Amino acid sequence: MTPPIQDSSHAAPRWLAYLLLAASMSLVGSYVALSKPLVAVMPIFLLGWLRFGIGALAMPHWLIKPAHEPAMSRHTKGLLFLESFLGNFMFTICMLFGVSLTTAVSAGIIMATIPTAVALLSWLILRERIGRRVWAAIALAVIGIGLFTIAKPALSTADRADPQNALWGNLLVFAAVLCEAAYAVIGKKLTGTLSPKRITALINLWGFAMMTPLGVYAAWGFDFRSVPSAMWLLLVFYALAASVWTVWLWMTGLKTIPAARAGVFTVMLPISAALVGVLFLGERLTGLQLLAFALCLGGVLLATLPERVRTAAPH
Numbered sequence: 264m265t266p267p268i269q270d271s272s273h274a275a276p277r278w279l280a281y282l283l284l285a286a287s288m289s290l291v292g293s294y295v296a297l298s299k300p301l302v303a304v305m306p307i308f309l310l311g312w313l314r315f316g317i318g319a320l321a322m323p324h325w326l327i328k329p330a331h332e333p334a335m336s337r338h339t340k341g342l343l344f345l346e347s348f349l350g351n352f353m354f355t356i357c358m359l360f361g362v363s364l365t366t367a368v369s370a371g372i373i374m375a376t377i378p379t380a381v382a383l384l385s386w387l388i389l390r391e392r393i394g395r396r397v398w399a400a401i402a403l404a405v406i407g408i409g410l411f412t413i414a415k416p417a418l419s420t421a422d423r424a425d426p427q428n429a430l431w432g433n434l435l436v437f438a439a440v441l442c443e444a445a446y447a448v449i450g451k452k453l454t455g456t457l458s459p460k461r462i463t464a465l466i467n468l469w470g471f472a473m474m475t476p477l478g479v480y481a482a483w484g485f486d487f488r489s490v491p492s493a494m495w496l497l498l499v500f501y502a503l504a505a506s507v508w509t510v511w512l513w514m515t516g517l518k519t520i521p522a523a524r525a526g527v528f529t530v531m532l533p534i535s536a537a538l539v540g541v542l543f544l545g546e547r548l549t550g551l552q553l554l555a556f557a558l559c560l561g562g563v564l565l566a567t568l569p570e571r572v573r574t575a576a577p578h
Contacts, residue, residue, distance in 0.1 A: 312478020
């Protein structure tokens with residue numbers, strides 16, 4: 264149940280790192296959308312607990328410390344906890360509650376702001392330079408989200424959301440955006456010390472520990488027989504994608520690519536989420552939502568395209 268590419272202590276080539284980052288965010292977008300049917304058949308905390316539990320069963324061998332890896336410092340242990348708390352625990356809660364109240368297309372469009380959030384945190388935490396073009400990207404993202412929030416979505420009859428619930432859902436998805444941005448930045452710091460496989464296994468174990476009390480409470484009295492067999496298969500895919508594949512792919516790519524540059528590949532998240540929502544969940548995009556999507560993607564391009572390097576004129 265592990266990814267087909269073997270882990271290594273060396274950074275991946277740049278082209279392969281880009282491919283791994285794109286694959287990671289495409290998987291995230293797909294499970295963001297496909298988690299909507301799952302939250303309809305089981306409690307959210309139970310779903311999160313089962314996700315981390317299945318992930319832990321899939322990679323116990325990744326917890327073993329490689330011989331070449333130094334002992335973890337207190338600072339590294341703290342970063343691992345934060346990575347799991349924000350990127351696993353809080354992201355899972357905000358994302359699952361959010362998509363249960365809004366639509367998969369809504370979640371995908373709001374998550375188009377992840378690159379600008381990553382750029383901001385990279386500037387604040389990693390001290391990466393942020394220029395006027397990124398500030399313009401942030402403005403585009405805010406305008407895009409504002410347009411999307413006031414848009415009246417055209418939903419299928421099986422997936423109509425109460426406007427007030429949709430507002431709370433959109434806010435929770437945006438909170439998940441902030442958690443995902445923190446996950447990207449903290450992950451960049453961790454890849455300088457730990458291998459991608461070990462980061463993946465350790466933060467999943469932390470997530471399982473934090474979710475266990477809530478998951479056990481949700482499981483008490485729940486009728487597991489009421490869940491269709493197809494949903495159990497979807498749960499296994501969701502758990503492996505969320506806890507194993509996407510994290511390993513992202514951390515391996517992040518070992519080579521700077522955090523702000525890696526943010527460009529998060530565009531695959533809203534695109535894949537929206538495609539799943541439209542193709543499989545019966546959702547539709549309105550004209551105003553398409554405009555909002557275009558503005559968010561314009562912000563993505565402004566925030567993540569490489570800056571032109573100016574060379575000093577010879578004296």
